[in-house]
Amino acid sequence: MDPETAQRKMTELVDRTASELRGEWVTTQGPDYVDSCTLPDGGEGANWVYLITRTDEGGSPDNDAATVTSTWQSAGMTVERVADPDGPVVVGRGGASTALIDLYAFPGKYTLEAESLCFPGSADEIEEEQSSGS
Template sequence: MTTSLARRRWITALTALSACATLILTSCANDPGEPAVQPSEAKKSIIQLVEQSTAAVGGDWAVFSGPAVRNCGQPDGADGAAYIYIVERMDTEGADPEADVAAMTALWERLHINVEQYHSGGADPIKGVRGTGGPLNSIAFEADPERYSVTGVSECSDGDPLRLRLED
């Protein structure tokens, strides 16, 4: 066999092997059982959304809790991991709860989050808004003149919460 024939066979074999590898990787990546979001993306996404939300109303915010991983159920019934992230506004003096709820509602609607405004009972009700869908499981904004808070829960992703806690 000539050197050029052997070389062409070698190149053909490598090309075929590369095509097979690409098909295998592509079929795995498009597996319908694969979660839409990985744990690291779920965590990053909820942090970004909560930060974007607090920026919409302004003020000085601090982390109250999280992002902490917890158990959740995926659509196929498998166990998964979600992140919960809670922040509080440190300075509510001069805050306008009605305007801030309106600003939060507008932001979340632009992000295709289903929103529902609410208020507590009593003479001086606490105003707020809850959101579901879009890029998360749920999010809530509470505009109490004495304590604003945003609580976000990420989408349920594939992953073992215990293992993810140990990695953090």
């Protein structure tokens, strides 16, 4: 997996999910925020993190959680719905698009966060490259 493909696949899944849930989403972090991860062979890797939020009132958290569950399962992910007193939380893992994606469907505030697949590289070096503009 290369950095560009990892970022594109993650961004496409987040954007598709947000589009299905409708509403006005605001980017809080990413999709070019880089973090460290461990490659399958145990080596150092990097991944992208993308976080968007929606604060409008609208939609039904339970229905939206079911929609997201179906979307992510059809993308080949293992999906788990977690009970939370504030509202449904849906976590997706696996598949070809992301390492992890989750939706917090709380009334009045939705949060959608994804971590891309891990790719070879150093998060620190990528961050340095980004800040120096190269």
